[in-house]
Amino acid sequence: MTPFIGERSATGPVRMRGAWEAIASAWNRFWFTPGPASTLGICRLLFFGMLFVWQFPHDFTPWGAYSSVFWMPIWLFQTFGLRPLEPSMLAWLQVAWKLSLCLSAIGLFTRPAMIVAFALGTYLMGLPHNFGQTQHFDTLVVFASGALALSRAGDAWSIDAAIASFRAGVPSPLPDRDEYTWPIRFVWVAMALIFFAAGLSKWRHGGLGWIFSDSFSLTLLRQQYHISDGDPLTTWGIAVAHHVWIAHAMAASAILIETLYPLVLFSRRARLVLVPAGLLFLIGIRALMGPTFEQFMMCYVFWIPWARVVARITHPRRFLPVHHAPTLSSAADSPRRRVVF
Amino acid sequence: MTMARRLFLNLIFAFLILGSAYDIVTDQEHWPFSQYPMFSGEWRSPTFTWLRLFGVTADGREIALASNRFIAPFDLSRLPKVLRRMLEERDGSRRVAVAIRDCLTRYEQLRADHHHDGPPLAAMRLYEVEWRIDPNAANVDRPERRTLIAEVAGR
Numbered sequence: 001m002t003p004f005i006g007e008r009s010a011t012g013p014v015r016m017r018g019a020w021e022a023i024a025s026a027w028n029r030f031w032f033t034p035g036p037a038s039t040l041g042i043c044r045l046l047f048f049g050m051l052f053v054w055q056f057p058h059d060f061t062p063w064g065a066y067s068s069v070f071w072m073p074i075w076l077f078q079t080f081g082l083r084p085l086e087p088s089m090l091a092w093l094q095v096a097w098k099l100s101l102c103l104s105a106i107g108l109f110t111r112p113a114m115i116v117a118f119a120l121g122t123y124l125m126g127l128p129h130n131f132g133q134t135q136h137f138d139t140l141v142v143f144a145s146g147a148l149a150l151s152r153a154g155d156a157w158s159i160d161a162a163i164a165s166f167r168a169g170v171p172s173p174l175p176d177r178d179e180y181t182w183p184i185r186f187v188w189v190a191m192a193l194i195f196f197a198a199g200l201s202k203w204r205h206g207g208l209g210w211i212f213s214d215s216f217s218l219t220l221l222r223q224q225y226h227i228s229d230g231d232p233l234t235t236w237g238i239a240v241a242h243h244v245w246i247a248h249a250m251a252a253s254a255i256l257i258e259t260l261y262p263l264v265l266f267s268r269r270a271r272l273v274l275v276p277a278g279l280l281f282l283i284g285i286r287a288l289m290g291p292t293f294e295q296f297m298m299c300y301v302f303w304i305p306w307a308r309v310v311a312r313i314t315h316p317r318r319f320l321p322v323h324h325a326p327t328l329s330s331a332a333d334s335p336r337r338r339v340v341f
Numbered sequence: 342m343t344m345a346r347r348l349f350l351n352l353i354f355a356f357l358i359l360g361s362a363y364d365i366v367t368d369q370e371h372w373p374f375s376q377y378p379m380f381s382g383e384w385r386s387p388t389f390t391w392l393r394l395f396g397v398t399a400d401g402r403e404i405a406l407a408s409n410r411f412i413a414p415f416d417l418s419r420l421p422k423v424l425r426r427m428l429e430e431r432d433g434s435r436r437v438a439v440a441i442r443d444c445l446t447r448y449e450q451l452r453a454d455h456h457h458d459g460p461p462l463a464a465m466r467l468y469e470v471e472w473r474i475d476p477n478a479a480n481v482d483r484p485e486r487r488t489l490i491a492e493v494a495g496r
Contacts, residue, residue: 031354032342062414067443069436070423075371122373128414129372132423139373143357150353178342182350186357193361198377200365205381215383222384224478226407227391229416238478291379 030265031185034176035307040183041107041157042306044148048105048117050298051141052098060094060124061087063131073130076122084127097124104148107158111149118142118149135229140190141295144302147186152179187302192262194296195278199258216251217241220288228290237288250284257281275303390471392421392490394444397464405482406465410457411448420444424467434491441465441493449495464494 064087071084085093097120103113122145125138154160155174165171202210209215220237240246257277263270279300282293364374394406409416415423427436445465451457470484 031350032347059414062447065443065447067439069427069439070443072423072426076373126372128419131415131419132426133419134370134372134375135419136375136377136379139375142373147353150350182354186354189354190357190361193358193365194375194377197361197365197375198379198381201368201376201378201381204368205378206383209383210381213383213385215385218384218387218474219380221474221476221478222389225389225391225472225481226417227421229418230409235478238476242476289380 031182032178033181034178035181036176037156037174037180038310039306040151040153040180041155043184043302044153045105045107045157046301047144047298048101051295052101052105054295055101056098060127061090063127064090070131072132074126074134076126077130082123093120094124097121107154107160110154110158110160114149114153118145121145137291137293138295140194140299143190144187144299147183151183153183184302187299188265191299192265195258195261199255202255211248211251211255217244217247220247223289230290230292232290233287240288254281388471388473390469392424393468393470395466395468396448396459396462397466398460399463404459411451411459412444413451413456437467437491438493441467441491445493445495462495464492466492
């Protein structure tokens with residue numbers, strides 16, 4: 001039956017509205033499906049704890065002592081008129097930052113500590129990039145710190161939470177909340193964008209030649225000549241370079257993992273493959289080529305459903321899967337499962 | 342969560358996604374956003390050049406400063422690149438001389454603080470070195486060619 005013209009024109013906007021509603025609904029489900037406080041709390045503890053341990057021996061004060069000929073400001077510093085401070089000021093600043101990292105990890109004065117950790121961390125981690133080269137091992141750390149600074153990550157697994165619970169007299173279990181999901185998803189999205197951008201750059205500047213020529217073998221060998229921010233942890237890159245098909249396979253794997261990484265945001269199956277593959281890829285870069293992506297790797301704590309892990313360890317017999325209720329680890333998936341204590 | 346907070350957070354999410362998309366599409370870098378161009382080019386040449394600092398001892402011996410501990414907090418990637426960028430500028434020679442003097446001061450400071458066990462230096466030289474990539478990287482310490490760019494004596 002042929003519809004009237006009026007009917008046909010009405011279905012277009014209706015369909016459009018339906019599509020927008022579906023997109024908005026999926027968007028909200030992705031970011032704001034209620035999740036457990038403990039997963040976010042443990043992510044905070046591990047992330048800031050590892051960052052504190054990693055950064056503790058790093059000294060930022062020498063950057064303030066170099067002559068101005070070195071100063072080549074990046075966009076962020078130029079826009080906000082930021083300069084290298086005097087070494088004595090940098091010394092105080094880094095003490096404050098490292099203290100804030102420690103406080104953020106243990107969860108004491110958590111919210112202000114995380115805000116300070118983000119603000120000072122952005123300045124201190126960004127400072128070396130104004131000296132001639134922008135490196136990329138800490139961008140995800142800045143994004144993760146920013147997300148946590150705006151979050152309620154101190155509600156669980158923190159001294160603040162323990163004090164609040166003690167004052168209340170009886171420990172009350174925290175309900176799942178939307179506030180505990182979005183910071184984790186923020187790190188997922190940032191990581192996916194980073195991998196994707198790196199993959200796209202290789203397609204753009206190298207193309208298929210990046211995989212099928214000698215390019216990757218030559219790069220592996222070139223990295224042995226002390227030209228990176230860190231020397232390769234092994235000499236396996238030389239062995240790989242000797243086997244053309246292994247070098248081609250590794251190059252293809254690298255570019256595929258990077259380009260396909262955004263799938264982890266939509267598919268649980270993709271997550272099961274690409275998340276560990278991405279971590280192995282970073283370990284491979286460090287071992288074979290040198291660049292120091294340890295800080296980036298720290299952000300992998302955000303992929304682990306810690307509430308489940310803790311439940312399995314502490315109450316193995318009471319760990320019962322029940323269908324049709326959302327959890328953090330599976331909120332973007334279907335069917336959903338929930339841990340019941 | 343209040344509507345205002347949800348709106349605020351959505352703006353933050355949009356900032357992350359659009360900021361990243363801008364750098365990806367335009368092939369630019371605005372740290373902490375970036376298009377992540379590292380190792381993205383196709384390398385075909387069997388040779389490559391790099392800037393490298395050498396220390397000169399009082400008896401005239403030259404020592405390649407091929408470890409981060411001699412130049413920290415710089416590293417062997419960042420320092421050559423910043424020196425290269427200086428050389429490309431109009432008053433490059435003057436700037437590089439100032440930079441090498443800073444590196445020499447820093448080297449001695451690190452040595453005094455026992456961060457490395459290198460010898461005391463009387464001067465520092467910047468060379469452009471060229472290597473032919475060896476299948477076993479066996480010539481790391483023996484570049485094919487060296488061109489002196491600048492030299493600074495200690496005070």
